[in-house]
Amino acid sequence: MTEQQNRWGDLTGVSLTKGHGTGNDFVFVTDPDTQLDLTPELVAAVCDRHFGIGADGFIRAAKTSAINPGVEGADDQWFMDYRNADGSISEMCGNGVRAFVEYLVTEKLIDLAEGERVQIGTRAGIKTVGKTETGYAIDMGPWGFIDGDAARENGSDATVSARGLHTPRPALSITMGNPHTVVMLGSDGKLDGLGLETAPKVTPTPPEGTNVEFVVTEEIEDTIAETGETTIGAIRMRVHERGVGETLSCGTGACAAAAATRFWGGEDAPDEWLVYVPGGTLAVTFVLGPDELEHVVLAGPAEMVGKVVLV
Template structure:
């Protein structure tokens, strides 16, 4: 539904901010007590690229205690209340967390000098975000197989059909707090030929739907040129996000794609990865977390680009 047919409701007259992380773009609003009524139709209208501001997602900055009453979250902790472009609520967004912290700092809601860290509430748990020289690094927490041990025998647990592929392809479903299904393709021609304006079909599909990542490995020579070492893996991906469509970048998708590729590669696979998305490059690193589980650290830039007041 277009904004010509939808009232802006409680957002009318408010200043919203537009920002992005490697081209994955978001609209932000500050609402500490979560008092605004954000129904799906309103969010979809704001995110509409023709009749609204246009974005892959909508993020409300609210206090964790307002979104999740009764929790033991510190009073000063901010919560990333994230919605997809269609208005549906999502558990987590890796690019969104980086952009969210950049929004909080540029709005003066927090102070975060280089080297400092802050904890952010999300529906996928509390995430620790550190400010780096070139952006932000996030401990995304542990990754896991959505379908449990079903993936361990042949490296796949589902099948994916997509426009541009003649046959279904085996895939691996990974949870990063939100669901992902990763497909390895043989060459960049197949990746470029995908028609991701149509949602891929996943069988069996995870209970809450899934994002779908298509992956091709990068040449070792390209990796060495960027890092000076071949101990860093590199992949190129395209992503179809549930509730959005194809996006220029997906932070949790980059993590899931690296996790699946690393699993397929076996014990010799590196712990550090460059993930090339249409909107830029993200860094993904696998580390041992304080819970003795394998955590994923996502690093990349974030930028605020402007403000708008809704009529």
């Protein structure tokens, strides 16, 4: 075996697929029974943009029964076994779920027509994904304040320093099943001038790390629905993902950024938001879930790009 083959380990000769959701890109592999040894070093090598395939994350399509034995219906349910580009395991990825379902459809592992839904296992719980005309919509579940009442009362619970900002900025910590820290900036110039090739510094330091979203509000015209006038909010966002770096998009980050902006906007803030990221546009909607908690629905496109076999 050559040194290069040694590098790819269990993935040597395995067919991998590259796909993305609004520029947030992933490498996919089908491994229902989790027989492949996906070490952090192997995943990081595959995701390397110069010496590997290149991606923001690595996703294994496994059966829930192989990840969490004993779960009801696990034998028939697909599980998104997600890893960041550095090989670390992450709880959730909103763009990843959409792209994962598109991968399952493309590989004929599931059938999903427009208007139909499928349940996907993740480390942040089961997510329901529906096929839309232009992509997929996911019930991401409830959002929440990581620091609870203190964050709600003060409007912020952390400060963030980043290249391009002269002073630390107040921030709000939001959970979407994974941690986020959202910073509001005053102008597009501040947003565009950030140097996110360097990880922002968050104080106090989150114990499990965090994704950091920087946002500015955008103007958008009111739309007229059948029931009358509906206001839609809009923000622009850039994000530094833990274990990855700056990415063109982050689905859970878009949800967290919309949740924080909506909270700061007060009672009159809208329930529907457009989130403009460097890789495209995502839609975020706040709805009352079956558990009587406020859920976040994330919608956007996803597509597969091509296949590769490591040699």
